[in-house]
Amino acid sequence: MADTQLHALVVEDSPTxxxxxxxxxxxxxxxxxxxxxxxxxxxxxxxxxxxxxxxxDINMPMMDGLKLVSMVRKDEVHKDIPIIIITTEGAQEDRxxxxxxxxxxYITKPIQAPQVISKVKELLKLT
Amino acid sequence: MTMKTDADGxxxxxxxxxxxxxxxxxxxxxxxxxxxxxxxxxxxxxxxRRQSGTAGPAGDPLVDSLRRQLAELEAERTRLLSSxxxxxxxxxxxxxxxxxxxxxxxxxAHLYIASxxxxxxxxxxxxVQVVSEIVINLIGVARFALYLFDGKSELLEPIAAEGVxxxxxxxxxxxxxxxxxxxxTKERYLRDAAAPATGPVAVVPLATxxxxxxxxxxxxxxxxxxxxxxxxxxxxxxLGVHAATALSSAxxxxxxxxxxxxxHLSRARALLA
Numbered sequence: 001m002a003d004t005q006l007h008a009l010v011v012e013d014s015p016t017x018x019x020x021x022x023x024x025x026x027x028x029x030x031x032x033x034x035x036x037x038x039x040x041x042x043x044x045x046x047x048x049x050x051x052x053x054x055x056x057d058i059n060m061p062m063m064d065g066l067k068l069v070s071m072v073r074k075d076e077v078h079k080d081i082p083i084i085i086i087t088t089e090g091a092q093e094d095r096x097x098x099x100x101x102x103x104x105x106y107i108t109k110p111i112q113a114p115q116v117i118s119k120v121k122e123l124l125k126l127t
Numbered sequence: 128m129t130m131k132t133d134a135d136g137x138x139x140x141x142x143x144x145x146x147x148x149x150x151x152x153x154x155x156x157x158x159x160x161x162x163x164x165x166x167x168x169x170x171x172x173x174x175x176r177r178q179s180g181t182a183g184p185a186g187d188p189l190v191d192s193l194r195r196q197l198a199e200l201e202a203e204r205t206r207l208l209s210s211x212x213x214x215x216x217x218x219x220x221x222x223x224x225x226x227x228x229x230x231x232x233x234x235x236a237h238l239y240i241a242s243x244x245x246x247x248x249x250x251x252x253x254x255v256q257v258v259s260e261i262v263i264n265l266i267g268v269a270r271f272a273l274y275l276f277d278g279k280s281e282l283l284e285p286i287a288a289e290g291v292x293x294x295x296x297x298x299x300x301x302x303x304x305x306x307x308x309x310x311x312t313k314e315r316y317l318r319d320a321a322a323p324a325t326g327p328v329a330v331v332p333l334a335t336x337x338x339x340x341x342x343x344x345x346x347x348x349x350x351x352x353x354x355x356x357x358x359x360x361x362x363x364x365x366l367g368v369h370a371a372t373a374l375s376s377a378x379x380x381x382x383x384x385x386x387x388x389x390x391h392l393s394r395a396r397a398l399l400a
Contacts (some may be wrong), residue, residue: 016244016260023236088349108351110267113233 006124007049008033011042011056011068012086017111021055021086024113028120039063043071046078053123055084055107055116058094066097073102082123086111151225154218161211168207172200234358237265238365245369251377255287258370262343263289266359270347272296275374276310276339283310283342290347299342306330310342315363320354329355331363333371340371 008031012018018035025033034051036042038060045051054072058065065085072078085098085106095106105119121127175197244257255273262268270290274283277298283306285296301307309316309330316330331343343366348355 014260014264015247016240016257017264019240019244020236020265023240109264109349110352111264113236114229 004030005032006030006052006126008053008055008120009036009042009045009051010034011036011039011054011060011065013038013057013060017057017086017109020111020113021116024111024116025120027113028117028126030124030126031120037062039065039068039071042068046072046075051078051081053082053084053120055086055120057086058091058098066094066101069098069101069103084119084123148225151218151221154214154221158211158214158218161207161214165204165207165211168200168204172197172204175200234361237358238361241265241362241365242369245365245373249377249380251374251381254370254373254377258343258366258374259287259289261362261366261370262345266345266355266362267349267352268345268347269349271343271345273341273343274299274306274310275341278338283307286341299344306342306344310339313339315367317355329363331367333367333374335368335371335375340375343370 008025010018010021010025010033012021012035022033022035025031031052034045034049036045039056040062042054042056043063046054056065056068069083069085072081072083082105083103085095085103086109087095087098087106088109098106104123107115107119175193178193241261244261245254248254248257258273262271262273268289270288272285272288272291272293275286276282277284280298281301282298283301284298285293287293288296299306299310301311305316305326310332313332313334315332316327318324318326318328327344327346328348329343329345331345333340333342
């Protein structure tokens with residue numbers, strides 16, 4: 001039987017935000033979610049398994065979301081993974097920078113579950 | 128007695144949501160089936176009409192039979208049209224309900240996560256961090272300050288802030304007409320939407336049943352957030368009590384030093400006796 005399970009990596013240093021995103025994604029049945037605290041932790045997890053979508057905050061300690069997007073896009077194995085960034089409406093420069101570095105979409109705070117689900121489904125082409 | 132775990136509560140949310148989704152899908156399928164049946168009947172009626180138009184004169188058994196068939200089909204069509212309209216109305220109602228449930232689900236998730244995070248740690252620094260995250264990320268606030276009440280000086284002292292330097296904030300007296308009053312009376316303050324945009328947007332007093340713990344003073348919402356929503360008021364209610372107890376517990380635990388870092392069963396028993 002073909003493996004239809006998809007994997008999402010949620011990179012967020014705030015436990016509150018991370019729990020909110022994971023909670024939202026739990027409603028996408030095809031998706032299994034793995035969490036990372038920051039960019040460094042995310043790269044470690046990316047080296048351990050395949051992910052179908054990456055959702056990352058921008059402002060994080062150790063390695064921020066912009067650096068993570070840049071590194072993922074330069075990586076031969078993960079360069080095509082769809083990336084969603086989480087940003088605030090006011091942080092337009094960061095958002096533009098992330099998109100120019102190769103992020104596919106963005107979600108603005110305060111995030112709402114339907115918004116997260118819709119973006120992920122759109123990028124994963126799930127109905 | 129079995130305790131419900133976080134995962135159980137989470138699953139209940141998801142199950143409730145899935146049931147609503149499944150029911151709406153059934154209604155949509157029924158709707159589609161009725162549409163198809165109506166289209167078939169309309170084609171049959173049209174065919175019968177044509178056949179009766181080209182049939183022989185009245186009294187001809189074939190014409191009579193076709194007319195009867197036509198009348199039956201017309202009656203069936205009317206009945207189905209009526210059913211179709213009922214199902215469409217029901218469908219609209221369920222879509223509306225589905226949307227409401229989804230919204231409710233989202234709101235409950237926010238409240239659940241806020242409550243869970245507030246009580247997930249006894250580190251004072253982390254509790255303050257969680258309160259800030261709830262205010263910034265769940266409510267959508269650009270500028271706010273968290274004050275703790277100092278019983279000795281009777282002042283609200285700023286301990287954390289976002290969107291403004293903490294050092295720029297001054298202690299607030301309980302005689303202050305907005306923040307002080309909200310803290311003193313333990314009643315939430317909300318700026319009237321029609322009032323001039325000066326002073327805080329909202330003040331949330333943090334208090335236990337026994338005492339005032341502090342206050343959250345919200346000065347500015349995120350630009351994309353035009354106004355506070357019903358779930359924000361629920362979050363204010365939750366913060367008012369749960370942030371107060373979480374901050375008090377964490378502060379007391381940190382103040383007790385190493386002795387307070389572990390639970391004392393004998394003390395617990397004595398308190399319950």
